[in-house]
Amino acid sequence: MAERIDISIEHRNLPEQSANEKPHPNTCPDCGSHYRDDELAAKLWVCPHCNHHFRVRAKERIRQLADEGTFVEEAADLRSEDPLAFFDMRPYTERLVEAEQETGQGDAMVIGAAAIERVPCELAVMDFAFMGGSMGSVVGEKLVRACESAAARGVPLVSVTSSGGARMQEGILSLMQLPKTVCAVEDLKDAGGAMISVMAHPTTAGVLASFASLGDVIVAEPGALLAFTGPRVVQQTTREKLPDDFGLAESNVRFGHLDAIVGRRDLRPYVGRVLRLFSRNGPGN
Amino acid sequence: MAERIDISIEHRNLPEQSANEKPHPNTCPDCGSHYRDDELAAKLWVCPHCNHHFRVRAKERIRQLADEGTFVEEAADLRSEDPLAFFDMRPYTERLVEAEQETGQGDAMVIGAAAIERVPCELAVMDFAFMGGSMGSVVGEKLVRACESAAARGVPLVSVTSSGGARMQEGILSLMQLPKTVCAVEDLKDAGGAMISVMAHPTTAGVLASFASLGDVIVAEPGALLAFTGPRVVQQTTREKLPDDFGLAESNVRFGHLDAIVGRRDLRPYVGRVLRLFSRNGPGN
Amino acid sequence: MARETEVHLRGRLSRLKSLNLLRGASISGELSRLQRQLEQTAEPTDEEIWQHVELARHEDRPYTLDYVERMFDDFIELHGDRSRAEDPAMIAGLGRFNGRTVALLGQQKGRDTKERLRRNYGMTYPEGYRKAMRTMDLAERHRFPMVSLVDTPGAFPGVAAEQHGQGGAIARSQALMSRLTVPIVACVIGEGGSGGAIAIALADRVLMQENAMYSVISPEGCAAILWRDGGEKVKAAAALKPDAIHTLELGVIDAIVPEPEGGAHTDWDEAARLLGEALQSSLEDLSQVPGEELRRRRRDRFRSLGVYSSSPSSTTSTGLSTEPAPARK
Amino acid sequence: MARETEVHLRGRLSRLKSLNLLRGASISGELSRLQRQLEQTAEPTDEEIWQHVELARHEDRPYTLDYVERMFDDFIELHGDRSRAEDPAMIAGLGRFNGRTVALLGQQKGRDTKERLRRNYGMTYPEGYRKAMRTMDLAERHRFPMVSLVDTPGAFPGVAAEQHGQGGAIARSQALMSRLTVPIVACVIGEGGSGGAIAIALADRVLMQENAMYSVISPEGCAAILWRDGGEKVKAAAALKPDAIHTLELGVIDAIVPEPEGGAHTDWDEAARLLGEALQSSLEDLSQVPGEELRRRRRDRFRSLGVYSSSPSSTTSTGLSTEPAPARK
Numbered sequence A, B: 001m002a003e004r005i006d007i008s009i010e011h012r013n014l015p016e017q018s019a020n021e022k023p024h025p026n027t028c029p030d031c032g033s034h035y036r037d038d039e040l041a042a043k044l045w046v047c048p049h050c051n052h053h054f055r056v057r058a059k060e061r062i063r064q065l066a067d068e069g070t071f072v073e074e075a076a077d078l079r080s081e082d083p084l085a086f087f088d089m090r091p092y093t094e095r096l097v098e099a100e101q102e103t104g105q106g107d108a109m110v111i112g113a114a115a116i117e118r119v120p121c122e123l124a125v126m127d128f129a130f131m132g133g134s135m136g137s138v139v140g141e142k143l144v145r146a147c148e149s150a151a152a153r154g155v156p157l158v159s160v161t162s163s164g165g166a167r168m169q170e171g172i173l174s175l176m177q178l179p180k181t182v183c184a185v186e187d188l189k190d191a192g193g194a195m196i197s198v199m200a201h202p203t204t205a206g207v208l209a210s211f212a213s214l215g216d217v218i219v220a221e222p223g224a225l226l227a228f229t230g231p232r233v234v235q236q237t238t239r240e241k242l243p244d245d246f247g248l249a250e251s252n253v254r255f256g257h258l259d260a261i262v263g264r265r266d267l268r269p270y271v272g273r274v275l276r277l278f279s280r281n282g283p284g285n
Numbered sequence C, D: 001m002a003r004e005t006e007v008h009l010r011g012r013l014s015r016l017k018s019l020n021l022l023r024g025a026s027i028s029g030e031l032s033r034l035q036r037q038l039e040q041t042a043e044p045t046d047e048e049i050w051q052h053v054e055l056a057r058h059e060d061r062p063y064t065l066d067y068v069e070r071m072f073d074d075f076i077e078l079h080g081d082r083s084r085a086e087d088p089a090m091i092a093g094l095g096r097f098n099g100r101t102v103a104l105l106g107q108q109k110g111r112d113t114k115e116r117l118r119r120n121y122g123m124t125y126p127e128g129y130r131k132a133m134r135t136m137d138l139a140e141r142h143r144f145p146m147v148s149l150v151d152t153p154g155a156f157p158g159v160a161a162e163q164h165g166q167g168g169a170i171a172r173s174q175a176l177m178s179r180l181t182v183p184i185v186a187c188v189i190g191e192g193g194s195g196g197a198i199a200i201a202l203a204d205r206v207l208m209q210e211n212a213m214y215s216v217i218s219p220e221g222c223a224a225i226l227w228r229d230g231g232e233k234v235k236a237a238a239a240l241k242p243d244a245i246h247t248l249e250l251g252v253i254d255a256i257v258p259e260p261e262g263g264a265h266t267d268w269d270e271a272a273r274l275l276g277e278a279l280q281s282s283l284e285d286l287s288q289v290p291g292e293e294l295r296r297r298r299r300d301r302f303r304s305l306g307v308y309s310s311s312p313s314s315t316t317s318t319g320l321s322t323e324p325a326p327a328r329k
C-alpha cells in the first residue's frame, strides 16, 4: 500500500467512455435503444424499454415536478467569479463562459418558488450539464438562498441533486460551500422548515457530504450513484474488489442511508405526499 | 429455525458449572491458583498470577474506590416487596430473606455519598451476591435516589454494575425499572450532572439496557461479560458459532461501546481523573 | 393462592376505580363492556392467563402495518438508520392520523414464512432502534406526536446484534424518548417482550390491547430458569401475570384497549377502529399539555413504578407501594 | 500571472489589515514575525507552495497526540462510536487545558509503519465521525469548549467506508457542529484534506499553522483530473493555493499560528507552546459570547464564504465577493 493516498472530492463519476467515442445522449446505455427527444421527454426521460433513468436537465426536472406555471426562478443572475485566477489547461473563466453557452444556464443549480400537487414549496435543482454539476460559490449561495426563501415563506425545501462534487477550480472556497450549505439547512430546520432531498444520478463527494444528506426525508432515483468517493478512485486507492452495486441507490437503501428509491414516474406524487405531511398549513396542524 | 424464540432478560451469565461442584470462591478460575481472603483483599481481589478479576462485594468495592471514611450510605432501609406474590419452586419472599441473611444486605445495590481522590461524588454499587445482582424495585429506586442525591449536591454519579438483569420475580415491574432508571439519569443530566459508568462482570440484560449504558464515560473491568443476551441463550436460539471473546469487555471496546478497559488497580486513579474533569467546582470551570 | 387472590382483588378494585383514562370521553363508552370482561376474568386461572399469551401471539392477529393501513392517510415509511442498515423488524414512518401528521413506530412480525424471516419474527436489531431514534428526532423537530405500537418477542439475541450494541441501543432509545417534548402514546398490540418492547414504550400513555401481553421474560424462558423446565410455561405465565388486567393493576399501563369479541384476529377493521379511538383519545388529552410539562410528567410516571418498603424488614402484606404514587392526569 | 499577482496583493493587503485575530492580545506578539514571513513569501512561487505541501506532510511533524501530551492535563481518551466500531484515525477526549476542561477532536496519523496502518494514515471512517459527534454532544451537555485539530489526507475512500455512509457522516458532523452552543476552535495542524477535514472544522475560529495546507482536493488528485497527469502535482498545488497565506486571504481561516523556525517538526515543544497560545487566545475571546450568539455568528461566518457576482455576465476583476461579507468579531 502506497504511503500517500490521494482522495479526490471531484472525481467525475461518468460512465466509462472516452471523449472521442461518446454514445449519442439519446441512446440508452443499459439496453441500447435509441429515442428521439420528444419520445424521451414524453416518458420523463426514462427508457420505456428497460427503465434506465436518463439524466434530466434542471429546467426539465422542474417541468416534471412543479405544477404548471407555478415556478418562479430566484437568484438567476448569480455568476461564478474566479477568486484563484485558476488556470490548468485552460482558464476557469473560459470554462465558465463555455458552460453557460452550452447549457444556457448561469451555473449548476436553479432555484425558485413552486408548488407540487398544489402544496407550495421551494425548489433547488442541480444541473449536471453545467461543469458536472460541481458546487462552487454560486451553487452554495443559491442553496443558501433557497433555504432562506423556504424559511421566509414557511414552506418545505425540495432539493434535487446531481453533482460530481465540489468545483476544484474555486479551490478551498469550493470546500467551504459544504459548511455553508449545511449551516443554511440547519437555519431552515431551526425555523421549523422541512427539507426533502431527492438524489439523482450522480450525487457524490461534496454534495453528498453536505446539504443533500440532511433531508428530513431522503430518496433517490433507481440506479443513481450516491458515493462520497466514486468507484474508480476507491478501486485505484484500495485495490479492493468492488461489489457490483457499489455506491448505487440500491446499495444505499440496503445500508440504511435512504428512505426509499422512487422511480421518476412516481416522484411527483411521492414528493406531493411528503409535502402534505410536512406542510404547516395542512389540516389539523 | 423454530418459529418461537425465547429471549431471557434474566439469564444467569455464570461460568459453566453445576451447583454441586462449585469451585472454591478463592480459587482463580483462569489459572487455578488458590488464595486466602486476606491475600486477595490485599490485591483488590485480582489474581496476582494471571490478572483475573474476582467479583467483589459492594462494600468491598466502595472500600477500594472511596477515600477512607467518606462513604455515607443512603436508603439502606429499602426492602423488596412481593407485588406478584411470586411463587416458583419457592416463594420470592423466602428467597429475599435468605439473600439478606447470606449477604448482610437489603438488596443488590448500595448507594451513598463519597469522595474519590478528594472529589465528592455519589456512588451506586451493585452486589452480584444478592440474587445475581438482579434489578427489581429496590435497585431501581436506589439508582433513582442516587441520581437525585448527585443532582442535589451537584456532584457526579459513579455507578459500578454487576448484574444478571431484571429480577423476574417482580414481573413486569422489574422491566419498568429500565425506563425508571433511564429517566433518573436523564434528570441528572438535565441538572448538569455527569455519570461515570463502571461495568464489572457481569453487566447484562436489563442493567446494560438501561442506566449502565448512559454514562458520560463508560469503562469496564478486563474480562467482564457485557451483553444484553448472554452467550448460552444466543447459542441456543441462533445456533451461531460464538466468537471466543463474545460479549467480553475486550470485544465491546473493539466494537465501540466502551471508552476504555480499566484494570482494578488503575480504577481509582482513573475515576479520580474523570471526576476532576467533570467536577463543576474545579479550577477554571 | 388465598393470599394472592385477596391481594389482587383488593388492588384491582382500588385501582380500577381511580383510573382516569377509563373515564375518558371516547373510551368511556367501552367501560361497561370492560367491566363485564373484568368480572368474567375476575381472578384468571393459570389456563386463562395462558390463553391470553396464546391470543397475544395468534398468527392471524393484526400487526403494525395492518393497523397503519387502516388508520393512516398519506403514510410514508422511513427506512434505514442512516448509518449501517435497514431493519425490517422495526417500522418507522409518517402519516396523517385523523387529519394531523404523526410519527409512527412499531415492530412488525411476518405473516408467512418468507416475511417472518425477513422481519426476523419482529425481533429488532440495534439498527432498528437507531432507526426509531432518528424518527424520534424528526418528530421532535417538527412537533409531530408519536404513536408506538409494541409487538415483539424481544430484541434479537444474536452475535451481530450484541456486537452492534443491543443493550446500549435499547438504553439510548429509552433515554431519547424521555427527552422528547412531543406527546407519545404507546400501545402493546401483541407481545410486549421485555427490553425489546420498553425500548419504544417510554410514553406519556401506555395502553394494552385486551389480549396483549407485556412481560419481563417469556413464560418459556422463565420456566427454563426457575422451574429448570421450559415445559412449565403455563405455570410461569401464571406467576409472571403478563396479561393486560394484571399489568393495569400494577400501574404499568394506563388503560386497556378493547378488542372485538373473540380477539383482534377475528375482525381487523373493528380492532383498528377501537385502537384508533383509544389512540386519538389519548393524543387529544396530551395535546393540551405544554411540551416541557409533558416530559416532566412522563418521567414522573415511570419514576413512580415499583413496589418496595422502607422498613428494615419486609412486613407489608399489600402489593402496593408504601410510598404514594405521584398524581397523574 | 500579472493579473493574479495584482489581485492577490490587493486582497492580501486589505484583508490582513482588518483581521481581528491577528491583533488579539496573545497573538499580537507574533505579528511582526508573521508580517516578516508574509513579506518573504509575498507571492510564493509554485515551488514555494509545493514546499508548504511537503512540510504539511512532513513525517516528523507533530501529530494530534503529540500536542495533546504537551497541552493537556488529566487527559482521557474517549473510544468508540457506541454503535459499531472504534476508529483509531480519529482521537476524541477530554482534558484540562489551562485549567479548564475542554473536549478535543483530531485526526491522528501514525509515526511508524505499524501505527500508520493502525491509524489508517489519518483517514477517518464514518465511525470516526460518529465518535466525534458523540463527543460534541458530550461537550454541549457539559458546556465544555471544543478544540479540533485537523490533520488528514481525507476521509477514507474504501468500500466499507462508503457502505457505512461516509458522505452522510461528514454532512451530519458538520450539521452538529453548527448546532453547538459551546465555543469551538479548529486548527489545521498538517493536512486539511477536503471533506475529511471540514467534517470537524466548522468552528467559531479556524486557524492554520504556518506550514499546514487546506484544500478541496490533493494536488495529486487535481493534477490527475485537470492535467490528466498525476505528475503535475506542483502545478496543481500552485493553482489550488492550499497554503495558509492564500487561505487566510480568501477569508477561509481567521489567523495563522506561527511555527518554530524551520517548521513544527524541528521543535515539538515550541510548536505546542505556540499552538497552545493561539488556542487559548481564541477560547478566551469566545468565552465572552453567549451560546446562542456564538452559534449565530458561527453560521454567519460560513454563510459569508464564497465569491460570486450578481451581474448577468461576469465582469468583476477582483477576487473578492461583490456582496459585502457580514461583519465578524
Ligand SMILES: [Zn+2]
Binding pocket: A028, A029, A030, A031, A032, A033, A047, A048, A049, A050, A051, A052
Ligand atoms: Zn433502456
Ligand SMILES: [Zn+2]
Binding pocket: B028, B029, B030, B031, B032, B033, B047, B048, B049, B050, B051, B052
Ligand atoms: Zn489467576
